[in-house]
Amino acid sequence: MQGSVLVLGAGMVGVACALELQRKGLQVTLVDSREPGSETSHGNAGVLTRSSIVPFNNPALWGALPGLLSNQSASLRYDPGYLMRNIGWVTRFLLAARPGTFERTVAALDQLIRLSLHEHERLLAESGQLARLRSDGWMFLYRQAPRTPAMRLQVEMYRRCAVEVEELDPAAIRALEPALRPIFARGLLIRSAHSVDDPGAVVRGYAELFARRGGRQLRRKAVGIERQAQGWTTHFEDGGSEQAGQVVIALGPWSAAFLRGAGLRIPMAFERGYHMHYAGAADGAPALRRPIHDAQAGYVLSPMRRGLRLSTGVELNALDAPPRHAQLEGAQQAAAQALELGRRLDESPWKGARPTLPDSRPMIGELPRRGLWAAFGHQHIGFSTGPGTASVLGALMAGEPAPIDPAPFAPQRFQGLGPAGSRS
Numbered sequence: 001m002q003g004s005v006l007v008l009g010a011g012m013v014g015v016a017c018a019l020e021l022q023r024k025g026l027q028v029t030l031v032d033s034r035e036p037g038s039e040t041s042h043g044n045a046g047v048l049t050r051s052s053i054v055p056f057n058n059p060a061l062w063g064a065l066p067g068l069l070s071n072q073s074a075s076l077r078y079d080p081g082y083l084m085r086n087i088g089w090v091t092r093f094l095l096a097a098r099p100g101t102f103e104r105t106v107a108a109l110d111q112l113i114r115l116s117l118h119e120h121e122r123l124l125a126e127s128g129q130l131a132r133l134r135s136d137g138w139m140f141l142y143r144q145a146p147r148t149p150a151m152r153l154q155v156e157m158y159r160r161c162a163v164e165v166e167e168l169d170p171a172a173i174r175a176l177e178p179a180l181r182p183i184f185a186r187g188l189l190i191r192s193a194h195s196v197d198d199p200g201a202v203v204r205g206y207a208e209l210f211a212r213r214g215g216r217q218l219r220r221k222a223v224g225i226e227r228q229a230q231g232w233t234t235h236f237e238d239g240g241s242e243q244a245g246q247v248v249i250a251l252g253p254w255s256a257a258f259l260r261g262a263g264l265r266i267p268m269a270f271e272r273g274y275h276m277h278y279a280g281a282a283d284g285a286p287a288l289r290r291p292i293h294d295a296q297a298g299y300v301l302s303p304m305r306r307g308l309r310l311s312t313g314v315e316l317n318a319l320d321a322p323p324r325h326a327q328l329e330g331a332q333q334a335a336a337q338a339l340e341l342g343r344r345l346d347e348s349p350w351k352g353a354r355p356t357l358p359d360s361r362p363m364i365g366e367l368p369r370r371g372l373w374a375a376f377g378h379q380h381i382g383f384s385t386g387p388g389t390a391s392v393l394g395a396l397m398a399g400e401p402a403p404i405d406p407a408p409f410a411p412q413r414f415q416g417l418g419p420a421g422s423r424s
């Protein structure tokens, strides 16, 4: 049983981990209650970019706080009751915006993203999906010309991490994206960026590659895990169970609730987000060539196979709280000023949740239970960083040197999740 692994969760992170552990010669079973890539890894904006190194909790957040208190900002809304119930997480999230912690996070995310982009290219090629990858960058757009402290910080971090960018004036924006109306005073083209036209399909393609290579998949809902002398038993909602030497928890936003059953408290909060697809211009004129982020209006528009996908900023709220569509309505109004959106294509908005730990770094490594591994907490960048996470996790599980420093991602950085001596 020692060579057997159960990977719980078949989002981008779980599927990438399953492929990597399979490559290492382990007997891998991938478990999900739904089809692979149906949840958060389906609904995202499909951007894979070197520029995702600056998390929401950066030193400029402190200055922005008074503006966020109104709870009307397009980029961040919150449920006050949820924040009060999670005040410990909120405090730690704000403290992680201090320059020292922030700079360590930037350096760690930069390493993880570089590794991930490399691994994505390999996996896209191996799964026959390279045609899905657009490599023409992504764009930040600003309606006002003066730079804010947040923009200055962003550009400084890009310079430090050698992220290739190009400043754009209105004429340059028009040349790159002719369908946009001339409402933007400035832009920033991130050259070291890619995007895909259907994130869920990419995950399904990776899961098919795993199956073609002999990987086993189960469509079952896990309800608990139990330590055995030789490994772990995972129990399912249908009453069945599976034994494995080791278990990887890659349940995205559901990871924290699941691990509570094993007596582990994971400091995770939910940055919820919504999306809606639009048909674009009635005359069928091409809309966008690449994803754009209208920074002050707080939305992202991505050209997808289904249409233009409008995705929203952050709503801090409980995972299962009822949807609130005000942010999406506001984003739609703002996006319609920038581009002809056309009619809505979905019956109702999609809702998902970015799973976020207080320092905005994912958790990758062994939990304080031998043979139980963490691969979750990827906030805004899990679609892009799943494969890098898998590479790090695979090396740690095999006892090999990791391709990047794993320490910034270790569960042990949080109280109650380490050190190794506390394992049971």
Ligand SMILES: Cc1cc2nc3c(=O)[nH]c(=O)nc-3n(C[C@H](O)[C@H](O)[C@H](O)COP(=O)(O)OP(=O)(O)OC[C@H]3O[C@@H](n4cnc5c(N)ncnc54)[C@H](O)[C@@H]3O)c2cc1C
Residues within 6 Å of the ligand: 008, 009, 010, 011, 012, 013, 014, 031, 032, 033, 034, 035, 036, 037, 038, 039, 040, 041, 042, 043, 044, 045, 046, 047, 048, 220, 221, 222, 223, 250, 251, 252, 253, 254, 258, 271, 272, 273, 274, 275, 311, 312, 352, 353, 354, 355, 375, 376, 377, 378, 379, 380, 381, 382, 383, 384, 385
């Ligand atoms: C609006 C929005 C836009 C985003 N844009 C981007 C972007 O452009 N680029 C980027 O890199 N990231 C983006 N993200 C973030 C990214 O989508 C997530 O970080 C990532 O998808 C998390 O992947 P995951 O595999 O950890 O989780 P998920 O994809 O949620 O996978 C978890 C899986 O676990 C399964 N599961 C849950 N509970 C159980 C159970 N009990 N038993 C069995 N299975 C279970 C679920 O069915 C699911 O398939 C965005 C997120 C949002 C919300």
